Amino acid sequence: MRAVTIHGAGDVRVEHVPDPVLRDPTDVLVQVTHTCVCGSDLWAYRGVSPREPGQRIGHEFIGVVTETGREVTTLRPGDTVVAPFIWSDGTCDRCRTGLPTSCPRSGIWGQPGADGAQGEAVRVPFADATLVRVPADVDDSLAPALLTLTDVMCTGHHGAVAAAVAPGRRVAVVGDGAVGLCAVLAARRLGAEDVVLLGHHEDRARIAHRFGVTATVRSTGEEAVEQARDLSGGRGFDSVVEAVGTATALRTAISVAADGGTVGFVGVPHGGDGSVDVRQMFYRNIALRGGLAPARAYIPELLPDVLSGALDPAPVFDCTVGLDEAPDGYAGMAARQVLKPLIRL
Amino acid sequence: MRAVTIHGAGDVRVEHVPDPVLRDPTDVLVQVTHTCVCGSDLWAYRGVSPREPGQRIGHEFIGVVTETGREVTTLRPGDTVVAPFIWSDGTCDRCRTGLPTSCPRSGIWGQPGADGAQGEAVRVPFADATLVRVPADVDDSLAPALLTLTDVMCTGHHGAVAAAVAPGRRVAVVGDGAVGLCAVLAARRLGAEDVVLLGHHEDRARIAHRFGVTATVRSTGEEAVEQARDLSGGRGFDSVVEAVGTATALRTAISVAADGGTVGFVGVPHGGDGSVDVRQMFYRNIALRGGLAPARAYIPELLPDVLSGALDPAPVFDCTVGLDEAPDGYAGMAARQVLKPLIRL
Structure with missing residues (x-):
C-alpha cells in the first residue's frame, strides 16, 4: 500500500x-x-x-x-x-x-x-x-x-476544559492555528460569551469570527499583551488557552491571564528549553493545566x-x-x- | 520603639x-x-x-x-x-x-x-x-x-487547596519546613487519609508524625523520587504540595505527581532562574497551581x-x-x- x-x-x-x-x-x-x-x-x-x-x-x-x-x-x-x-x-x-x-x-x-x-x-x-x-x-x-x-478539536476542547472555561469567565486563546481555532469553538460551546484570539494571520481571523470569536489581536510580543489586556478591561482573562507550544506563547498566555486565572496549555512544547518562569505565576496565583489531550x-x-x-x-x-x-x-x-x-x- | x-x-x-x-x-x-x-x-x-x-x-x-x-x-x-x-x-x-x-x-x-x-x-x-x-x-x-x-498555616492550607487535596486522593508534601508541616495538617484537615512527606530532617519528621503524616522520605534527589513513587504504589500522588521554592523542589514535586495530578506550589520561588520544565507536565497532564497564599x-x-x-x-x-x-x-x-x-x- x-x-x-x-x-x-x-x-x-x-x-x-x-x-x-x-x-x-x-x-x-x-x-x-x-x-x-x-x-x-x-x-x-x-x-x-x-x-x-x-x-x-x-x-x-x-x-x-x-x-x-x-x-x-x-x-x-x-x-x-x-x-x-x-x-x-x-x-x-x-x-x-x-x-x-x-x-x-x-x-x-x-x-x-x-x-x-x-x-x-x-x-x-x-x-x-x-x-x-x-x-x-x-x-x-x-x-x-x-x-x-x-x-485537533479534542485538543482545542482540552485546552478550554483545562483553562476552566465556563459561562461568565473572560476567555483568550493564544495562537490562531487549527488548535487555537478549535479552542475558540470549544470555549463558545462551554458557554464563554466573549473570546479574544491572539494571532496575526488575517485569513485565520476570518475563520475565528465564523467560530464565534469576539475580537482578535494581531500584533505580537508586548504590544499584543497590552492590547489583549485592554480588551479584558485591564484585568486579564480568567481562562487562557495556549495553543502554540513555544516558550513565547506560554509567556504571552500567562501575561494576559488575570490574577487567579488559569492557563490551559495544549501546544506541544517544542524548541527552546521548554521552561516557564514560575515567578509571575506565583505572585499572581496563575494556574497552568493541560497537556496531551x-x-x-x-x-x-x-x-x-x-x-x-x-x-x-x-x-x-x-x-x-x-x-x-x-x-x-x-x-x-x-x-x-x-x-x-x-x-x- | x-x-x-x-x-x-x-x-x-x-x-x-x-x-x-x-x-x-x-x-x-x-x-x-x-x-x-x-x-x-x-x-x-x-x-x-x-x-x-x-x-x-x-x-x-x-x-x-x-x-x-x-x-x-x-x-x-x-x-x-x-x-x-x-x-x-x-x-x-x-x-x-x-x-x-x-x-x-x-x-x-x-x-x-x-x-x-x-x-x-x-x-x-x-x-x-x-x-x-x-x-x-x-x-x-x-x-x-x-x-x-x-x-504559615494559611500558606500550607493554600498549597493543599491548590493541589486539590480531598478524601481519597493520594497526597505528598515536598519540604519539611514549617510550611510543609502545615500543609500536612491542612491535607489531613481536608480529608486526606495518607500523606507522605519528603524532607530529610529527623526532628521535623517527628512533628510531621504528630501532624498526621503516614510516611516520610528522607533521601534526596532521584532516590527520594523513587522512594516516594514506591510509597504511592508506583502511580504517583494525585495531589502534591511544593513547600520549598527551589527549582529542585518543584521538579521533585512534578516527578512524584501521578499523571493527571496537581501540584500546589507555595514555596516562594527564589534562587536559580525560577523556571520549570513544562514538557513533563505536558506529556503527563500535570497541573501546577498555587502561589502567594x-x-x-x-x-x-x-x-x-x-x-x-x-x-x-x-x-x-x-x-x-x-x-x-x-x-x-x-x-x-x-x-x-x-x-x-x-x-x-
Missing part, C-alpha cells in the same frame, strides 16, 4: 510500504478514508522534532474497518470509525479515569513500528477500546468534521454535537489533497499558505 | 525606630504581642532576596489594637487581632473574589515605608478589611496557634478550628525568644538548629 514517510527536514514522500496485517487478537485493520497534517507533524517536517529516516507519519484518521481480530467484540467490517491520535487499552486505571494518553500500553500512530495515519490502511491495537464507531447512516459530508475529533475520553461527548451539526470544526481544513499530493500539503502548511490540509483517499 | 532591621546578609539588628502614628482614617495601631521569623525572611538574611540597608523585616504578627482611625468601624482599642501577612483594601474586585494578595492597594509588612511585624508596634492600613478580630475570652495559650494564621481569605475558615483546638499548628514553633534575641532566632534558623522561632514581646 501507499503511505507517507519522512526522511528528513522538508523531505516527506509517498512510498510503497507493506500492507498491515492483524497481529494481536484485539487488533482491527482500518482502510483510511480521510487523514490530515497536524501542526506537530510540521515540527518533524521542519527538523525540530527528530524522526527516524523513513519513519511513518500522521496520527489523525477516520476510515472503515476491513478486518477484525478474533477477540474484537464491538466492531465489524464495514463500520466507519474515528481513531483518536493515541491508542489505549481501555482497561487500565488511567483509561478508566479519563486519561487514556497515560495508559501504559498507549502509543501514537506513526511511532516507530506502528502505521502512520497518512497511508491507505492502519493496524489498530486494542481496537474495541481505541476506536469510536460512527452510526452507519452518517452523511459523507460530515467526514471532515469527524476527522477533527481525532485530535485525552481525545478518546472526549470523543463520546463531542461526537453527538458534530453529528447534529451543532459543532462544526470542518472549516479548519482550507485545502484538500489526495494521498500522492500529501508532500504539497506539508509544503503549503510550512509556508503558511495552508492552515490544515485534509488528505482524502 | 524597638524593631528588627536588616542591614545585609547575616546582619539583623534590634534598633530604635520612630513610633508608628495613624496616617489614614482607615488605619489602626497594633501593639505586637507575638511575631516570628519566616523562611522567606531567611532568604533576605542569606542575601538571596535583596533588601534596603536598615529596612524593617517580618510579616507575621498578632497583637492588641491601641488606637483607631476615625473611619474604622469594626475595631476598638483592646481588641486582639490576627494580621495576615499582606494588607488589602477589602473593597476591590480581587478582595471580593477571595484573592486579596492581588488587591491593587495591597502591601506586605516590612516593605519599604511600612512597619515590619518584628517590632513593638505596627500601623495597619485598611484595618477593618485587613485584620481579623479574635474573641475577647481566648486563652493566651492559643497565641502561638493564632500566630500561624498570619502566614490569600491568608486574609482563609483566616475566617481556619480560625474556628484553631479556637476549638481541632487545628493546632503551634508545634512548628520550636523556640521562643524575646525581641532583643531576634537575631539569635535568625542565626539558629539559618543554621537549621531551629525550625521556626517565635518572638514574644
Whole structure:
C-alpha cells in the first residue's frame, strides 16, 4: 500500500510500504478514508522534532474497518470509525479515569513500528477500546468534521476544559492555528460569551469570527499583551488557552491571564528549553493545566454535537489533497499558505 | 520603639525606630504581642532576596489594637487581632473574589515605608478589611496557634487547596519546613487519609508524625523520587504540595505527581532562574497551581478550628525568644538548629 514517510527536514514522500496485517487478537485493520497534517507533524517536517529516516507519519484518521481480530467484540467490517491520535487499552486505571494518553500500553500512530495515519490502511491495537464507531447512516459530508475529533478539536476542547472555561469567565486563546481555532469553538460551546484570539494571520481571523470569536489581536510580543489586556478591561482573562507550544506563547498566555486565572496549555512544547518562569505565576496565583489531550475520553461527548451539526470544526481544513499530493500539503502548511490540509483517499 | 532591621546578609539588628502614628482614617495601631521569623525572611538574611540597608523585616504578627482611625468601624482599642501577612483594601474586585494578595492597594509588612511585624508596634492600613478580630475570652495559650494564621498555616492550607487535596486522593508534601508541616495538617484537615512527606530532617519528621503524616522520605534527589513513587504504589500522588521554592523542589514535586495530578506550589520561588520544565507536565497532564497564599481569605475558615483546638499548628514553633534575641532566632534558623522561632514581646 501507499503511505507517507519522512526522511528528513522538508523531505516527506509517498512510498510503497507493506500492507498491515492483524497481529494481536484485539487488533482491527482500518482502510483510511480521510487523514490530515497536524501542526506537530510540521515540527518533524521542519527538523525540530527528530524522526527516524523513513519513519511513518500522521496520527489523525477516520476510515472503515476491513478486518477484525478474533477477540474484537464491538466492531465489524464495514463500520466507519474515528481513531483518536493515541491508542489505549481501555482497561487500565488511567483509561478508566479519563486519561487514556497515560495508559501504559498507549502509543501514537506513526511511532516507530506502528502505521502512520497518512497511508491507505492502519493496524489498530486494542481496537474495541481505541476506536469510536460512527452510526452507519452518517452523511459523507460530515467526514471532515469527524476527522477533527481525532485530535485537533479534542485538543482545542482540552485546552478550554483545562483553562476552566465556563459561562461568565473572560476567555483568550493564544495562537490562531487549527488548535487555537478549535479552542475558540470549544470555549463558545462551554458557554464563554466573549473570546479574544491572539494571532496575526488575517485569513485565520476570518475563520475565528465564523467560530464565534469576539475580537482578535494581531500584533505580537508586548504590544499584543497590552492590547489583549485592554480588551479584558485591564484585568486579564480568567481562562487562557495556549495553543502554540513555544516558550513565547506560554509567556504571552500567562501575561494576559488575570490574577487567579488559569492557563490551559495544549501546544506541544517544542524548541527552546521548554521552561516557564514560575515567578509571575506565583505572585499572581496563575494556574497552568493541560497537556496531551485525552481525545478518546472526549470523543463520546463531542461526537453527538458534530453529528447534529451543532459543532462544526470542518472549516479548519482550507485545502484538500489526495494521498500522492500529501508532500504539497506539508509544503503549503510550512509556508503558511495552508492552515490544515485534509488528505482524502 | 524597638524593631528588627536588616542591614545585609547575616546582619539583623534590634534598633530604635520612630513610633508608628495613624496616617489614614482607615488605619489602626497594633501593639505586637507575638511575631516570628519566616523562611522567606531567611532568604533576605542569606542575601538571596535583596533588601534596603536598615529596612524593617517580618510579616507575621498578632497583637492588641491601641488606637483607631476615625473611619474604622469594626475595631476598638483592646481588641486582639490576627494580621495576615499582606494588607488589602477589602473593597476591590480581587478582595471580593477571595484573592486579596492581588488587591491593587495591597502591601506586605516590612516593605519599604511600612512597619515590619518584628517590632513593638505596627500601623495597619485598611484595618477593618485587613485584620481579623479574635474573641475577647481566648486563652493566651492559643497565641502561638493564632500566630500561624498570619502566614504559615494559611500558606500550607493554600498549597493543599491548590493541589486539590480531598478524601481519597493520594497526597505528598515536598519540604519539611514549617510550611510543609502545615500543609500536612491542612491535607489531613481536608480529608486526606495518607500523606507522605519528603524532607530529610529527623526532628521535623517527628512533628510531621504528630501532624498526621503516614510516611516520610528522607533521601534526596532521584532516590527520594523513587522512594516516594514506591510509597504511592508506583502511580504517583494525585495531589502534591511544593513547600520549598527551589527549582529542585518543584521538579521533585512534578516527578512524584501521578499523571493527571496537581501540584500546589507555595514555596516562594527564589534562587536559580525560577523556571520549570513544562514538557513533563505536558506529556503527563500535570497541573501546577498555587502561589502567594490569600491568608486574609482563609483566616475566617481556619480560625474556628484553631479556637476549638481541632487545628493546632503551634508545634512548628520550636523556640521562643524575646525581641532583643531576634537575631539569635535568625542565626539558629539559618543554621537549621531551629525550625521556626517565635518572638514574644
